Amino acid sequence: MLDERKKRVLQAIVEEYIQTAEPVSSNAIMNCEGLECSSATIRNEMAELEKMRYLEKPHTSAGRVPSAKGYRYYVDELLQEDKITLEEIKYISEKLENKVNQIEEITQIASSTISEITHYTTVAIGPNTNEQIIENIRFVLLNSRMMMAVILTDTGLVKETIIKFDEDITENQVQTLSYMFNNKLKGQPITKIDKPLEKYLVDEMSYSVNLIKPIIEQMKKVVEEESIHLEGATRLLELPEFNSLEVAKNFVNILDEKELMADMLNTGFAKDINVYIGEENEKEELKDFSIVTFKHRIGNKDLGTIGIIGPKRMDYAKVISVMKYISKKLNGNDTKKDE
């Protein structure tokens, strides 16, 4: 356990470093509130905090920098969560009240709003489609060889896709197909759209393969697509830690790895808001970054995940306040209730 003054010193160092990105000297924080003592005293405290691994020194004659442990302590114990302004609250409300027609859109709007306010990069992924239950399927004949399939799920997700055939189809065929598919799939998990169903329809119900195969394949494809949406990808490049070309490239490459991003957003959701600091990230590539995530859900239905990625010295207080607010707004707001 840290005594009161050590807490103050740690907090001051973390906050100063978050702001300046420069190692923090004993002088720099001497005048912080709650620290009315000389720089020498602070140096002693700093030496002890370093021994306890809350702080690190880039080299002998530099100031101190928080370690991952230091940030962690700060996030868990010291940070104040009211770092969201009235303007920001207003801005968020405006953004989220925009009428949207697709459930995925609201996640993206939330994501981009967070990026705008915090100036970090955000990632939004759509709901895990595997968990969805089919509520309804519509087939629409577009022309003699094209049909559109629309899948509605219990969470309000709408997936549509165009299906092309090698032979002409009729309005009548579409009708019976529609009936058939709804009959088999209504109330079923979306994963049922798969080979076995194709086999059943062809073998048992003696539909033509040429008809069924493209439908199943295309529907399966569109249902499995995962949507990843990046926002403010270039924002981090403005930060001083990305002044080295190496680091900048590394970051850009990370963003390119869709897989990694998806994985990153899908690890552990113990709490409402999840914070991973530097080495706490499972992925080696992310050890220089911090990540904060939350899930957009109604009840226990997953509607998508939003994550923010920034430097280890990210402004946790701000980020967490904003994300908590938006999370509440999204997850509380079920359909109605403004402001």
Add this chain to the structure above:
Amino acid sequence: MLDERKKRVLQAIVEEYIQTAEPVSSNAIMNCEGLECSSATIRNEMAELEKMRYLEKPHTSAGRVPSAKGYRYYVDELLQEDKITLEEIKYISEKLENKVNQIEEITQIASSTISEITHYTTVAIGPNTNEQIIENIRFVLLNSRMMMAVILTDTGLVKETIIKFDEDITENQVQTLSYMFNNKLKGQPITKIDKPLEKYLVDEMSYSVNLIKPIIEQMKKVVEEESIHLEGATRLLELPEFNSLEVAKNFVNILDEKELMADMLNTGFAKDINVYIGEENEKEELKDFSIVTFKHRIGNKDLGTIGIIGPKRMDYAKVISVMKYISKKLNGNDTKKDE
């Protein structure tokens, strides 16, 4: 007019510089084919080419670098267009034969294929929707307050959108709406979906505003959206000219400017393949880049544009060969005919 040896020298310098990104010395090209003379002779030729503005010198004791004029001459007169390999041809064929269901998809596939083969960044934009003629409109009731609208155009473009209402709607209403919209819009340019139509339907045909307004607004919105698709955005960062953080950031920012990208792809289509070298670009921001574009079209119908963006010393021979090949494949291939 350049004499034969000057052409050889210019060509050698351009090609060497394209490969190495280093100023080319008289020694370096001494042994190129067609240049069996001493470095001193080459130096004299280089001095003259510089006087004629085909070459530039970064500083006194460095080799030469092609000017925009030099590149232009190379592209127009010297470049050999057979720099596409059999493997590449095969790879392109495979990619393009993938069944796609959306006309826009094929443009994107072509775009990403080009990026993969050339290692530059490519941009694809969808067709100019304004020019499209409406062939058919379908309305599908999804649930009591949601409808999907599907618009088919003469070029095979399919645009769909979800429309939400504040009041319940019935299958019947959807039917009459469908009839009405098709009646008014079939054969009309897509730009007719606009305020005047809304006004007409509400005022003259006495439909409810609550019904018509969301439909028109949403359809208008989806029709006007321009799709811009980037591929290989980070590829250029590997090139030596992007080793300076300044340039790299600048490049990333350019890619961020969707407007700029769209503009860039929409300037002048005098030829099949259009090449803009450095300062030839209208936009100030692009003066350090070269851009090669072509239009995907069937007959005189615009189906989208594909552009490649790279350094001024881009491998024009390769890029142009590849783009010519793909362009022919896309624009020739109307629907059928494999290989």
Add this chain to the structure above:
DNA sequence: TTTTAGCACTCGATTATGTCGTTTGCTAAT
């Protein structure tokens, strides 16, 4: 007249050297 060998000169890149300022850690006094 054209080509080429030879050579002085230019100039950026790289490396070495020196100086400065910040910050620490320790000691001794408070």
Add this chain to the structure above:
DNA sequence: ATTAGCAAACGACATAATCGAGTGCTAAAA
């Protein structure tokens, strides 16, 4: 327990020195 004072550490920055690739010119050779 705190603090003033001071030597030592060390990166950052500026300056100087060196190196070498490449040119342009001159004069000789073809």
